[in-house]
Amino acid sequence: MDCREFCEQHVAYVDDTLAGIELVRMQRHIAECESCAKHDAKIRRSLLLFRNLPLIEPSADFSQRLEARIRECQGEHLLANTQRNLRYGAVAATLASAVMLGYIGTTLYHRTDPPRDLIMAPVVATIPEPELAPITTSTPAIVASVSAGLSIWPAALFAEQAPVRFAHSKLQLTDYTR
Amino acid sequence: MADIVRKHVVSVEGPTVRERLQAMDDSAVVTEFLGGEERAFSELVTRYQTRLLNFVYRTIGDREKAEDLVQEVFIRVYRHLHRFDRSKKFSTWVYTIASNLAKNELRNRSRNPLVLFQTVQKNFQDEDRPLQFEDTTARPDDMYRKRHLREIVEETVAKLPEHHRNVFVLRELEGKSYEEIAEITDCNLGTVKSRLNRARNSFAEIIAPYVD
Numbered sequence: 001m002d003c004r005e006f007c008e009q010h011v012a013y014v015d016d017t018l019a020g021i022e023l024v025r026m027q028r029h030i031a032e033c034e035s036c037a038k039h040d041a042k043i044r045r046s047l048l049l050f051r052n053l054p055l056i057e058p059s060a061d062f063s064q065r066l067e068a069r070i071r072e073c074q075g076e077h078l079l080a081n082t083q084r085n086l087r088y089g090a091v092a093a094t095l096a097s098a099v100m101l102g103y104i105g106t107t108l109y110h111r112t113d114p115p116r117d118l119i120m121a122p123v124v125a126t127i128p129e130p131e132l133a134p135i136t137t138s139t140p141a142i143v144a145s146v147s148a149g150l151s152i153w154p155a156a157l158f159a160e161q162a163p164v165r166f167a168h169s170k171l172q173l174t175d176y177t178r
Numbered sequence: 179m180a181d182i183v184r185k186h187v188v189s190v191e192g193p194t195v196r197e198r199l200q201a202m203d204d205s206a207v208v209t210e211f212l213g214g215e216e217r218a219f220s221e222l223v224t225r226y227q228t229r230l231l232n233f234v235y236r237t238i239g240d241r242e243k244a245e246d247l248v249q250e251v252f253i254r255v256y257r258h259l260h261r262f263d264r265s266k267k268f269s270t271w272v273y274t275i276a277s278n279l280a281k282n283e284l285r286n287r288s289r290n291p292l293v294l295f296q297t298v299q300k301n302f303q304d305e306d307r308p309l310q311f312e313d314t315t316a317r318p319d320d321m322y323r324k325r326h327l328r329e330i331v332e333e334t335v336a337k338l339p340e341h342h343r344n345v346f347v348l349r350e351l352e353g354k355s356y357e358e359i360a361e362i363t364d365c366n367l368g369t370v371k372s373r374l375n376r377a378r379n380s381f382a383e384i385i386a387p388y389v390d
Contacts, residue, residue: 011375015349017356045389046382049331050350056235058227059245066223066249070256 001029006036014043196221204268212260223252226269229352230276236347237280238287239336247279273352274362277344284340327388334384338377345370346377 006029012018013026030037199207199221207225211218230251235244254275262271338346344363348354354362360370 007375011371011378014378042382042386043378046385047350047378049327049385049389050335050381053236053328053331053351055228055232056241058231058248062227062245062249063223066252069249069253070219073253073256 001025003029003033003036006030006033007039010040010043013040014047205264208259208262208264208268219256222255222268226272227252230272233273233347233352234276234280236332236335236351237277237340237344238283239332243283247276247283250279251276267358270358270361273348273354273358274364277348277362281340281344330385330388334381337384338380342373342377342380345373346381349374 006026009018009022009026013023018026030040195215195217199210199215199218202210202221204222204225207218207221211222227248230248231244234247234251235241238244238247251272255272262268335343335346341363345359345365348359348362349356356367356370356374359365359374360367363370365373
């Protein structure tokens with residue numbers, strides 16, 4: 001290794017980022033070259049001085065000032081949001097108005113016929129005749145109505161026109177055959 | 179009674195949340211903040227205020243201005259944290275903001291010849307320098323020597339060209355890796371190494387007569 005190569009690699013050498021073989025070559029060169037050894041010592045000593053400079057601390061009111069600025073920032077953010085919402089609202093309202101006016105304008109422009117009265121078709125009110133389902137089987141209830149002297153057809157009509165709840169209620173059939 | 183219970187719960191909950199945040203890494207704290215935990219931002223400020231202040235101060239040489247700039251860094255972080263790419267390191271992002279602000283400050287100063295780095299730093303050291311760093315048990319001549327040496331070191335850093343100084347401070351003071359410095363300063367890796375090498379050599383050359 002020559003002095004030029006040593007200087008090129010010196011940053012990595014000081015920072016301990018050299019690979020093993022390179023590191024050994026640098027160490028050998030320092031052992032052999034007095035000038036490079038002096039250079040290395042000079043750099044390391046000066047860096048030590050800089051690294052040992054005392055740290056400065058933030059002033060006592062640093063946090064308070066920052067908090068105040070953050071609050072301002074939040075206020076500005078809220079205001080900006082409100083203004084943006086208002087602006088969006090205004091834009092939306094303007095657009096809606098424009099669309100509505102356009103629609104009205106287009107409708108009026110294309111309307112050539114004179115206005116006419118609305119004529120509806122006549123409606124005839126009729127009462128639909130109830131459909132009577134034929135009785136196909138003779139149930140015990142019908143048999144019972146026959147024996148009591150009631151006519152069959154009024155009884156069947158009565159059962160058909162009964163209220164819904166009555167129709168949905170569970171009917172218990174009586175067995176008279178016993 | 180309910181108030182007392184609530185107060186007790188709050189007082190118990192406060193430190194717990196803070197402790198939990200302290201145990202988290204930066205990325206998790208950022209996630210907490212974005213999830214609505216305002217205390218997470220205070221945790222970020224606590225972690226970075228001193229480091230950023232020293233970085234900016236060593237870069238621009240004016241303590242008051244450095245504090246203002248660090249405040250500005252945190253304001254920007256607060257405003258734009260939702261845009262931060264969380265696949266990257268938070269510290270790199272925050273140092274990038276600080277580095278850019280410091281660069282802008284130096285650029286503005288160079289346009290205004292009345293305010294020079296050395297002037298500001300000298301004034302600060304002569305009049306406003308805090309004395310809490312001095313070891314009061316030491317002998318006066320030792321104190322003088324220490325103070326004198328510190329002044330020389332700070333002046334020497336100030337003499338470095340801006341782009342060298344930036345890299346130098348990030349590496350030597352903040353201990354950033356070459357890759358991080360490259361990202362913060364928006365340079366490639368070769369440039370970072372080259373600038374660091376030159377900065378170290380220049381610094382050592384200037385300070386050597388005072389040290390020997």
